[in-house]
Amino acid sequence: MIPPLVRRCPDCGYRGWSRRFAVVTVDGTRRVECPSCGHRFEPLDHPWLN
Numbered sequence: 594m595i596p597p598l599v600r601r602c603p604d605c606g607y608r609g610w611s612r613r614f615a616v617v618t619v620d621g622t623r624r625v626e627c628p629s630c631g632h633r634f635e636p637l638d639h640p641w642l643n
Contacts, residue, residue: 600625604632611636 598611607629614625617633624633 600636602627602630602632603634605630 599608600611600614601608605627607627609628611625613628614636615628617624617626619633622635625636626633
């Protein structure tokens with residue numbers, strides 16, 4: 594069984610399931626948005642690391 598991915602916001606420290614963080618594209622780069630504070634950051638779980 595593959596464990597679910599948990600993501601943490603580097604700005605406010607909010608932790609939640611990765612599917613709760615909205616994926617947005619900014620200037621051609623993939624970013625995720627924290628549902629708690631709205632901070633956008635680049636995720637560390639790139640497909641080539643899986």
